[in-house]
Amino acid sequence: MSERGERPTLEAVARLAGVSRATVSRVVNGSPKVAEPIRAAVRRAVEELGYIPNAAARSLVTQRTDSIALVLPESASRVFSDDPFFPSIIHGVSQELDAANKQLVLMMTNTVGGYERVERYTTARHVDGVLFASTHGVDPLPGQLHRLGVPVVVSGRPLGRSPVPYVDVDHIGGVRKAVRHLLDSGRSRIATIAGPQDMVAGIDRLAGYRAELQGSDRRSIVAVGDFTRESGATAMRQLLEDDPLLDAVFVASDLMAHGAITTLRELGRRIPDDVAVVGFDDFDISRFTDPPLTTVRQPILELGRELARQLLRVVAGDDVPSSVVLPTELVVRASA
């Protein structure tokens, strides 16, 4: 191994193997048009010197960086320590990028100047593509990058009209199954704790609830939270004030469902006997609540992987099915 700072270059390998730089480059990059004996000699020289290509030099000429940015929005930090959503996304993305030999550059917009940093960094093409995780409201950046020709894929259908390809899960379908389950088990006063109405996940899950209830003669009872446990607890309290006789609640996130369960217990309601509770997410933790939570599973890891796969496809220049919606599934446990 070489000492600090004196890494072998293509030149050195070429000299040792007795060939030109171009030939070494061909071998290193797997070009087929190199005679076998020469290829072997080069391989040996590479091995001997412990040669590893300099990424900066390569990027400079190829205009590729072999790295992908994953941008997490401001809100991510708020829930980061308690909400396994972003970790799972990261994990899924990482799996696919690893397999494709791309690097994952993580960026958060939560810190001071975060938005400008991300904007500069991504428009400067320091990365080959950009992934956005669940943006709040209307974030102009994905569209802007898309227009500049930077490969972009976002998680969650963007609000408003947007040409940016996305990957999302079937919120509405999942919620409808959940509400149907409550109806089928004879519940008659079914409330919901919705998510923030500036996020597609919040909007769609409420829409699903409304859609399924529409078919029945039940009226909707709605409170809104922000996906945190605390907001779930508060919203539940409010819901019970609105209708003390409600016998079921669909909660738009598991964390909020946990909060709701805490409130229900404090107020002496038995679950599911008095009030049935269904969540949305299927976080690991929900198997361990008391009672274990019935919930709609969304495949978060898979969402991350699909996100990465789509982006890699765009980066590679393949045409992309503009968007993907992954299925959700009702997981019935004891709470409903």
Add this chain to the structure above:
Amino acid sequence: MSERGERPTLEAVARLAGVSRATVSRVVNGSPKVAEPIRAAVRRAVEELGYIPNAAARSLVTQRTDSIALVLPESASRVFSDDPFFPSIIHGVSQELDAANKQLVLMMTNTVGGYERVERYTTARHVDGVLFASTHGVDPLPGQLHRLGVPVVVSGRPLGRSPVPYVDVDHIGGVRKAVRHLLDSGRSRIATIAGPQDMVAGIDRLAGYRAELQGSDRRSIVAVGDFTRESGATAMRQLLEDDPLLDAVFVASDLMAHGAITTLRELGRRIPDDVAVVGFDDFDISRFTDPPLTTVRQPILELGRELARQLLRVVAGDDVPSSVVLPTELVVRASA
């Protein structure tokens, strides 16, 4: 804004401003020896063209990449979705790197060929420095990189003798406070569920338990888990078989403590009346267990930040206080 692929270069800015490339470079990099009028002219040209320096070209000559790798070990993935430890580390690291204008490159060793990938990537100096999060057992890579002169800082005191600087928390001090608390509240049969004994966190927390018990005439009752909820539940069952009369348990992680609580409840033990439970971590979720968990708080976010700060110092060439140990603190809630 320019079309795809035709980003302005230094050259273009220089031409527009009527100066040389060198001068533009000086202005862009904030050199003080440029006359004010010229500086202003260059700034204007930069603005007008929307010039952003090409990172690859810069890296090529400076030999810096302005990015830092954070390596998460294999085990991270296993617990990723349920354990807020890594997310918090990432978050803390990210905060500091953002502030220093460095990029965060995330690498996991969990995927196929992960170790080799990380090794190649980091030794190839594609990053200015490498952070390792809580390695299992004895990982040779940090030491190896350190020897090659690559700036490295690891989280958690390395097992065995190692010259690699680390940042850790005061496991032993925290555990001693926890056990002392149990002793002071009159508990006489204090068991422990230890963490994996190939990790410093597991070893030290057990050592702290033993050390504090040593002073009293109480005997130690030990079971070992792997920091997961399930292992906590199993270990608790085992502990109760070993000593049905135990009246307290110090659990080496919050997740395992949750598992233990589940078991205790299943077996009809009241908490804290029959058995007091103390955890270690102070995850958010522990405020919401029933009863809320008394636990040792370790400052995970701060650990991440300190990790990044130390590494940035090494990268900058400042001499580094070889290691840092952050304080832990007992948080008393209802479970003990």
Add this chain to the structure above:
DNA sequence: CTCTGCTGTGAGAGCGCTCTCTCAGCCCGG
């Protein structure tokens, strides 16, 4: 035996930047 057409290799330019070195211009002292 020459010519054409291939295949495999080398020469060399150039990606966009930084940094050293050189030098022009100016101020001040002698």
Add this chain to the structure above:
DNA sequence: CCGGGCTGAGAGAGCGCTCTCACAGCAGAG
């Protein structure tokens, strides 16, 4: 009025790689 010292700007090399183009060598056709 001239020379030395200083300051600020430009010229130019070169970081390590890829890729185009030229060309050597050889096979097969005419």
